Amino acid sequence: MVAMTATETKIDIDRTFSTDDLRWQAVVERDVNADGAFYYSVSTTGVYCRPCCAARLARRENVAFHNTSAEAEQAGFRSCKRCRPSKVTQFAIGDCSFGAILVAATDKGVCAILLDDDLDALVRDLHDRFPKAQLIDGDEDFEKTVANVVGFVEAPALSLDLPLDVRGTTFQQKVWAALREIPAGETASYGAVAKRIGSPKAVRAVAGACAANSIAVAIPCHRVVRNDGEISGYRWGVERKQALLEREATS
Numbered sequence: 001m002v003a004m005t006a007t008e009t010k011i012d013i014d015r016t017f018s019t020d021d022l023r024w025q026a027v028v029e030r031d032v033n034a035d036g037a038f039y040y041s042v043s044t045t046g047v048y049c050r051p052c053c054a055a056r057l058a059r060r061e062n063v064a065f066h067n068t069s070a071e072a073e074q075a076g077f078r079s080c081k082r083c084r085p086s087k088v089t090q091f092a093i094g095d096c097s098f099g100a101i102l103v104a105a106t107d108k109g110v111c112a113i114l115l116d117d118d119l120d121a122l123v124r125d126l127h128d129r130f131p132k133a134q135l136i137d138g139d140e141d142f143e144k145t146v147a148n149v150v151g152f153v154e155a156p157a158l159s160l161d162l163p164l165d166v167r168g169t170t171f172q173q174k175v176w177a178a179l180r181e182i183p184a185g186e187t188a189s190y191g192a193v194a195k196r197i198g199s200p201k202a203v204r205a206v207a208g209a210c211a212a213n214s215i216a217v218a219i220p221c222h223r224v225v226r227n228d229g230e231i232s233g234y235r236w237g238v239e240r241k242q243a244l245l246e247r248e249a250t251s
């Protein structure tokens, strides 16, 4: 099974809810499939909502659309207390053979997989990476997501059957997309990745993008090694990188 990338998800959503008419239709139908694709605000109440909000339908002439909850807030609207559109990130901590693992997701997909044995450090790391996000403990449903991610981390040769919400600059996104093309059991040098994205001189910037990766294993920055093949630094510890590569080489 092929894991869907955030880019593909976005394109899919854009096609479906690309015009104000389609968006309004989704609001009228309280279409749950539109959740995360856009938000709507109501000028008479000063509140913004998810498309599927159960609140009484506003009049069309008072409604405006926003691509993100941040856009709606910048335009001066408050988050609806009923559908809680500002609920950005859920997260939970589980265990895997590499130690503790933190999994966080938005309504678009998994946005962070972090590895560390220090639980406080894991949560701090998440706060640092998503300073504006309202962090919410994952519910029972989310436990399934965590179990799914742990299963994947234990056997990375299988694709992660969950959408990712990949957040970064255009350059980082390019690097991370290239990393996802390196199959399990193989490695590439920073220079080779730089060439692959058409920026052969940007070796340092590629290393920087690898270090900035928030989604361990699913964006396999552990498969990037020095030009001489030696294992170099890893945000989550060189020993974990070594263990991941050894496991992939033998599976």
Ligand SMILES: [Zn+2]
Pocket: 048, 049, 050, 053, 054, 055, 080, 081, 082, 083, 084
């Ligand atoms: Zn609402």
